[in-house]
Amino acid sequence: MRHMSVDIETFSSVDITKAGLYKYVQSPDFMILLFAYSFDGEPVKIIDLACGETFPPKVLFALADPNVIKHAYNAAFEWYCLNKYGNSPLEQWKCTMLHGLYCGYTAGLAATGEALGLPKDKRKLTTGKALIKLFCTPCKPTKSNGGRKRNWPAHEPEKWNLFKEYCIQDVVTEMEIEKRLSAFPVPEEVQSEWVLDQIINARGVALDKELIDGALRCSEMITQELMAEAVEISGLDNPKSVQQLTKWLEVETGEEVDNLRKETVKDLIKDTESDSARRMLEIRQELSKTSVKKYTAMDTAMCADERARGLLQFYGANRTGRWAGRLVQVQNLPRNSMDDNMLGLARELVRKKRLEDLKIIFGNIPDTLSQLIRTAFIPAEGKTFYVADFSAIEARVIAWLAGEQWRLDVFATHGKIYEASASAMFGIPIEKIKKGNPEYALRQKGKIAELALGYQGASGALITMGALKMGLGEEELPDIVRRWRSSNKRIVDLWYAVENAAISVMKSGQPAGVKNLIFAREADYRTGQDFLTVMLPSGRKLFYVKPFLSPNQWGNDSIHYYGMDQQTKKWTVVDTYGGKLVENIVQAIARDCLMVSIARLSQAGYHPVFHIHDEVICDDLDADIDNMCQVMGEPIPWAPGLILKAEGFTTNYYKKE
Known part of the structure; x- marks a missing residue:
């Protein structure tokens, strides 16, 4: 089997960062400018297509040859671009970015090279961003540039030669990353998942x-009206200015205003006695709705056939292998709370841009538009959306992993985990925890405990999850934590067993097994790679880069490793503990369950178009929703005893049922 490493540079008038790969390539003016390649680690060669060079026959043959594996960083880009002109089957491509993500590194060729410690001659050149802007994107016509709308090699020959070096260097960097990680290959199963994801x-x-057009127009009109009203009330030049509005509010109310964050504005509306101030704050609430940004993102990403593509990034959440949202960010769509009839009415009024009717019937237009965002995703003409999602997947996985039998019994029967949790915590028969009974108030405590405490959280986690807003007193929280842990002893044991296994591996270098998991220290000292790994039941591994032990704030051994800090977004030392490791493991197993279901549904003839968290949306004709749920609930060979359940519905537009 031969290997070819590839990098290309391209031009398109479409902004790939906002519209995505597919619309970018589908642009009529799209073209490939440079093609750099190397066979089996040989010196990199480059084809200057922009200057009239053509592909040698051996390269064209290799692109279609199943006996030549093609490698690229973010290979989906090269594959889709090249297939606009020829046929290079997706199954023959391997993504070095995926390889880095699988091994616990960050995304980005330069960032990964730096994190791997590549020598400077093997790293991505830093001049690339300016050169890409110069040659790969349109330029503004001016007198000095002769009114041209793009730059060709002849306009900047020296910079063009530098751009060719940049393209060549990208292949060098990609090959070096692949070499550094070669001892830790991406499993074939994960490679197949990547293909299906593409x-x-x-x-x-x-x-x-x-x-979408109606929502953008209605948003524009209501924004103009609200701004005019705000100017009339306040006399401010720019009522959206935090500084101007804060000063005005302080004068109007005679009270100091610390900030205008969402929660603060909500409290000020309740507390102020000034009608003018209250209305200004209400207008700010309406104007701050970000719903229109989603519609703008949809409009920008929409291809000529009125479809959006590339909405999910495979392994975008790194280590756990979960997906990340792209372009429209489908992972954080606002929920809709209207009933079906009102939702349908609102959609039709927005589609017809009937703003006055919307105001009369629904009042708050920004909120209405926000609730309609999901419904902008629709099935193809003549088809239906089949939507199914796993019920309490993480709760099921952690119960299975820990062997918490009473929880497994709940999922095998009625599935009411919030009620069952409250029953276990407070010693109340579950039959009494139902609407109409005083004991039903305990369900709230069971619910918040389930949402916050599974990964070694305590009172702080309950507060973060909204315990105080649910009406619970801060003094109640320690008791809720104690009761939940007391009724879930096997899960508590799992936290410490996982942490002890990881520390044991770090100290002894010997593998350790815990609850269908295998912890190990894996290293390739020739290339400087060193990992703590956790083999999951699926055979996939979690990687923790360059791990070491260091005392925590209590003086105990604590696991540290290199990763992406979620706050600073920088590659740095991160510490972890039993509950956090369990969270990674549970979310990874839940992700593997979802991937199995997506593959099974595809094999059964369904057509998944996207998925959000634990929910799959298929676009089909005359399918069977009950059968879809049955497919998702089928046992998984590598997880004997894990009880999965999916519930679903059909709809003519996406929504939260």
């Missing part, structure tokens, strides 16, 4: 263009 992303999902 197929789903390329398929895309239809968008309701009329709804």
Whole structure:
């Protein structure tokens, strides 16, 4: 089997960062400028397509040859671009970015090279961003540049030669990353998942263009009206200015205003006695709705066939292997709370841009538009959305992993985990925890405990999850923590067993097994790679880069490793503990369950168009929702005893049921 490493540079008038790969390539003016390649680690060669060079026959043959594995960093880009002109089957491509993510590194060729400690001659050149802007994107016509709309090699020959060096260097860096990680290959199963993910992303999902156009127009009109009203009330030049509005509010109310964050504004509306101040704050609430940004993102990403593609990034959440949202950010769509009839009415009024009717019936237009965002995703003409999601997947996985039998019994029967948790915590028969009974108030405590405490959280986690807003007193929280842990002893044991196993591996270098998991220290000292790994039941591994032990704030051994700090977004030392490791493991197993279901549904003839968290949306004709749920609930060979359940519905536009 031969290997070819590839990097290309391209031009398109479409902004790839906002519109995505697929619309970028589908642009009529798209073209490949440079093609750099290396066979089996040989010196990199480059084909200057922009200057009239052509592909040698051996390269064209290799691109289609199943006996030549093609490698690229973010290979989906090279694959899709090259397939606009020829046929290079997706199954023959391997993504070095995926390899880095699988091994616990960050995304980005330069960032990964730096994190791996590549020598400077093997790293991505830093001049690339300016050169890409110069040659790969349109330029503004001016008198000095002769009114041209793009730069060609002849306009900047020296910089063009530097751009060719940059392209060559990208292949060098990509090959070095692949070499450094070669002892820790991406499993074939994960490679197959990547292929299926690219197929789903390329398929895309239809968008309701009329709804999107209507929402943008209604938003524009209501914004103008609200701004005019705010100016009339306050006399401010810019009522959206935090500084101007804060000063005005302080004068109007005679009270100091610390900030205008969402929660603060909500409290000020309740507390102020000034009608003018209250209305200004209400207007700020309405104007600060970010719903219109989603519609703008949809409009920008919409391809000529009115479909959005590339909405999910495979392994985008790194280590756990979960997906990350791209372009429209489908992972954080606002929820809709209207009933079906009102939702349908609102959609039609927005599609027809009937703003006055919307104001009369629904009042708050920004909130209405926000609730309609999901409904902008629609099935293809003549088809239906089949939507199914796992019920309490993480709660099921952690119960299975820990062997918490009473929880497994709940999931095998009625599935009411909040009620069952409250029953276990407070010693109340579950039959009494139902609407109409005084004991039903305990369900709230069971629910918040389930949401916050599974990964070694305590009172702080309950507060973060909204315990105080749910009406619980801070003095109640320690008792809730104690009761939950007392009724879930096997889960508590799992936290410490996982942490002890990881520390044991770090100290002894010997593998350790815990609850269908295998902890190990894996290293390749020739290339400087060193990992703490956790083999999951699926056979996939979690990687913790360059791990070491260091005392924590209590003086006990604590696991540290190199990773992405979620606050600073920088590659740095991160510490972890039993509950956090369990969270990674549970979320990774839940992700593997979802991936198995997506593959099974595809094999059964369903057409997934996107998925959000634990929910899959298929776009099909005359399918069977009960069968879809059954497929998702089927046992998984590598997880004997794990009880999965999916519930679903059909709809003519995406929504939260």
